[in-house]
Amino acid sequence: MKKSLLIFVTGLMLINCRNSQKKENTSIEVKKTLDVPCPVTWQEYKPTSEELEFEVSNGIVTKKPNDSIIQQIRFGRVWFEMINSIELKNNGGKCYLKNYRTDGSLESEGYCTYFEHPVVDFTMEGSWKFYDCSGGLKEKVEFLNGNRVKN
Known part of the structure; x- marks a missing residue:
């Protein structure tokens, strides 16, 4: 029983580590593809x-x-x-x-x-x-x- 529980817990840890690695890679890819929007031009700018x-x-x-x-x-x-x-x-x-x-x-x-x-x-x-x-x-x-x- 203890051996089965240890194998089960180890398996969960490995799966969680793998999933967190996937999430981290995904967030990095998203950051790379985001474009910074340009501000309004001087002609379009609305001053206070x-x-x-x-x-x-x-x-x-x-x-x-x-x-x-x-x-x-x-x-x-x-x-x-x-x-x-x-x-x-x-x-x-x-x-x-x-x-x-x-x-x-x-x-x-x-x-x-x-x-x-x-x-x-x-x-x-x-x-x-x-x-x-x-x-x-x-x-x-x-x-x-x-x-x-x-x-």
């Missing part, structure tokens, strides 16, 4: 009344955290950064531009030239990186005079 009142009163805030970076802030969040901006002879400029999503994640980055403002009228130059909503590199693209170069 306090955010809207601040922006109407003060406009889009420009910050300069150091000598080489200029940030534009919308609704308390970094909208984009201009890094190492230089003026060009044609009254435009050139800089390394980082564009951010409404949740603060990086959307794209690369060199650009512009005339009035890097968000209004910029032309992509050189290598640009585009990121998915989970922050992973989605695509790296080369540009020449604003046109995508075939890879």
Whole structure:
């Protein structure tokens, strides 16, 4: 009787261990297949009344955290950064531009030239990186005079 009970208990333990291993593997697979949803775009973003009142009163805030970076802030969040901006002879400029999503994640980055403002009228130059909503590199693209170069 004791021997049968011992074999039965050992069998149950082995089955439970095997089942817990299956559950663990299943949960890992599910985590790998989940996509992180993208936040709303800047055009779709609905600011709170306090955010809207601040922006109407003060406009889009420009910050300069150091000598080489200029940030534009919308609704308390970094909208984009201009890094190492230089003026060009044609009254435009050139800089390394980082564009951010409404949740603060990086959307794209690369060199650009512009005339009035890097968000209004910029032309992509050189290598640009585009990121998915989970922050992973989605695509790296080369540009020449604003046109995508075939890879």
